[in-house]
Amino acid sequence: MQAHEHSLKDYLTGLxxxxxxxVIPFWVVWSSAFPAKPLFAIIALCALVQVLVHLRFFLNISLKRTGKDYLTALFFAGVLIFIMAGGTIWILFDLNFRMM
Structure with a gap:
């Protein structure tokens, strides 16, 4: 396994x-600056970018230095999370639709 050297600067940048x-999604919701659809898109985009920031700066995962097996396992975990989160959202919207 390869050793990853990260400095305090990398961790502070990630932080x-x-x-x-x-802060961006909290501010967007608090200020009511956007309608619902762009609001959800901004929150989802910030969440996706934050996952990438955590993978890069805190978990020290880089596409250049990480083995193929590790990336495959990471991709599989991402697909499972997407299925669980997407299924939950789908069920909640369907239940909301049926109750109205």
């Missing part, structure tokens, strides 16, 4: 990006 990507 600042994570804080910014957390």
């Amino acid at each position: 600042v990006l994570a804080i910014i990507l957390t």
